[in-house]
Amino acid sequence: MRDWQPSASLETLKNRARLLQRIRAFFHARQVLEVETPVLSRAGVTDPHLESFATEDLGQTFYLHSSPEFPMKRLLAAGSGDIYQLCKVFRRDERGRRHNPEFTLLEWYRLDMDHHQLMQEVDALVRAVLNEQLTLEATRYFSYRQLFETFTGLEPFSAGVEELKQYTGQQGLQISGIEADDKDAWLDIILTHVIEPALPRNCPVFVHDYPASQAALARIREGTPAVAERFELYLNGMELANGFHELRDSKEQRRRFEKGNRARQQAGLAEVPMDENLLAALEAGLPDCSGVALGVDRLLMLALGKTDIGEVLAFDSQRT
Amino acid sequence: MASYSTNEFRSGLKIMIDGDPCSIIENEFVKPGKGQAFNRVKLRNLKTGRVLEKTYKSGESVEAADVMDTDMQYLYNDGDAWHFMHPDTFEQVAADKSAIGEMSKWLKEQDTVTVTLWNGVPIAVTPPNHVVLTVVETDPGVRGDTSGGGGKPAICDTGAVVRVPLFIDQGENIKVDTRTGEYVGRAKDE
Numbered sequence A: 001m002r003d004w005q006p007s008a009s010l011e012t013l014k015n016r017a018r019l020l021q022r023i024r025a026f027f028h029a030r031q032v033l034e035v036e037t038p039v040l041s042r043a044g045v046t047d048p049h050l051e052s053f054a055t056e057d058l059g060q061t062f063y064l065h066s067s068p069e070f071p072m073k074r075l076l077a078a079g080s081g082d083i084y085q086l087c088k089v090f091r092r093d094e095r096g097r098r099h100n101p102e103f104t105l106l107e108w109y110r111l112d113m114d115h116h117q118l119m120q121e122v123d124a125l126v127r128a129v130l131n132e133q134l135t136l137e138a139t140r141y142f143s144y145r146q147l148f149e150t151f152t153g154l155e156p157f158s159a160g161v162e163e164l165k166q167y168t169g170q171q172g173l174q175i176s177g178i179e180a181d182d183k184d185a186w187l188d189i190i191l192t193h194v195i196e197p198a199l200p201r202n203c204p205v206f207v208h209d210y211p212a213s214q215a216a217l218a219r220i221r222e223g224t225p226a227v228a229e230r231f232e233l234y235l236n237g238m239e240l241a242n243g244f245h246e247l248r249d250s251k252e253q254r255r256r257f258e259k260g261n262r263a264r265q266q267a268g269l270a271e272v273p274m275d276e277n278l279l280a281a282l283e284a285g286l287p288d289c290s291g292v293a294l295g296v297d298r299l300l301m302l303a304l305g306k307t308d309i310g311e312v313l314a315f316d317s318q319r320t
Numbered sequence B: 001m002a003s004y005s006t007n008e009f010r011s012g013l014k015i016m017i018d019g020d021p022c023s024i025i026e027n028e029f030v031k032p033g034k035g036q037a038f039n040r041v042k043l044r045n046l047k048t049g050r051v052l053e054k055t056y057k058s059g060e061s062v063e064a065a066d067v068m069d070t071d072m073q074y075l076y077n078d079g080d081a082w083h084f085m086h087p088d089t090f091e092q093v094a095a096d097k098s099a100i101g102e103m104s105k106w107l108k109e110q111d112t113v114t115v116t117l118w119n120g121v122p123i124a125v126t127p128p129n130h131v132v133l134t135v136v137e138t139d140p141g142v143r144g145d146t147s148g149g150g151g152k153p154a155i156c157d158t159g160a161v162v163r164v165p166l167f168i169d170q171g172e173n174i175k176v177d178t179r180t181g182e183y184v185g186r187a188k189d190e
Helices: A010-029 A069-077 A115-130 A144-152 A161-170 A183-198 A250-266 A276-284 A296-304 B097-106
Strands: A054-057 A060-064 A083-090 A102-111 A140-143 A204-211 A227-235 A238-245 A289-295 B003-005 B014-017 B020-030 B038-045 B051-057 B061-063 B067-077 B082-085 B092-095 B112-118 B121-126 B130-137 B152-156 B161-164 B173-177 B182-186
Touching: A010 A083, A010 A115, A010 A296, A069 A083, A069 A102, A069 A276, A069 A289, A102 A115, A102 A296, A115 A204, A115 A227, A115 A238, A115 A289, A115 A296, A140 A144, A144 A183, A144 A204, A161 A183, A183 B038, A183 B051, A238 A296, A250 A276, A289 A296, B014 B038, B014 B061, B020 B051, B082 B121, B092 B112, B092 B121, B097 B121, B152 B173, B161 B173, B161 B182
Parallel strands: A140 A204
Antiparallel strands: A054 A060, A083 A102, A102 A289, A204 A227, A227 A238, A238 A289, B003 B061, B014 B020, B020 B038, B038 B051, B067 B082, B067 B112, B082 B092, B112 B121, B130 B152, B130 B173, B152 B161, B173 B182
């Protein structure tokens, strides 16, 4: 017999609708404008760790967006002011208890805020929408360096790859396929296998000021060492949001796109066309702003104590 | 050589690790939003039975293990090896002590068991959940005592020692749960 039934209970779907309402009410009260941008784009994402779905129309390739970041920044450059979007995004080959190849993202941008101010607002949003289901304790903030020092005793900026590798061995981890010189991958192993499970529970945990090599689209603050003005939010050990004090320099943005494509080439992945519209918008001028993307399905999982993302989706990827 | 990509990982899949066939118990996809994706897997080494954990970079290929579970009839033990026969092809295989291990005490001639073959060679044997054994040695039965309290050890025809109620006598057939090693009841004549 075909399993045509939803993967979420009807009770959960009612909670989902209520969560979306509360998110919209939060931004309505703060006068942040809701926008919609195209799901299909001629440009892709050059990040070697993100694989976009591709389709075609009139002989041209279009990519399904993995986040609405580029067109939203074009709106900001065009003078939109504060904006937010709730939309489905698509990422290939991501499937697991916390991953579904299509999922709902809440993304928003605030003018004249740095990443610390935006962390405060993310905290306020999470508390506002979860207050019916979860009682949260005081929020914790760690810099990336403090986080590693607190939970592993490692100094992530000065540690060599060999030291990181040795540490994973001491923790009893058997790792296969990570290149010996890929320091960021070894840091990711330690973050996901050792630190995430040890993070404090029942309170939002923000991590900020990442290694410059993990900046993505964040601006880099000069210093020793230079750090990326990027943050992540964890709740009960689950990664929930990623934010940036946004990079405004179009030349630097082009260099990062090119670097991404070079990394893709080295990894045997197809290069993707970079978003020239975004680069032109940055050239014209992006206002000083911070932006963040938050996984709505995971937020609902945490609110309802669900452990599999399929339990909060009307139909998970197995049932489509 | 056959291989699987991490994208194909699921529980029950058989892969090779450090020269030993292993079965995936659990596969977890782990990916930081802006970083490398991994598959964190929990596996059982099919030769030793030991459980281990390993993390692969997503997209990596891993050698497949040619492992098959086959229902076969247990024939006899010749002192060194245990012999099994495929009921349809009558093909026979012999398993040594390392493959049989503790399971020898549940093997009764003519019973159908699951033989795990790796490259055609038996590496493990799983008896049925319930087997009927004959008690060959135990203290005399206490008639009328059906309280079930206490109990006493009984040696069975396969060499297994099972704790049985006081009323069980030598020569009786008993049903035993091979997963727990516990007495289930008197075997009814079938």
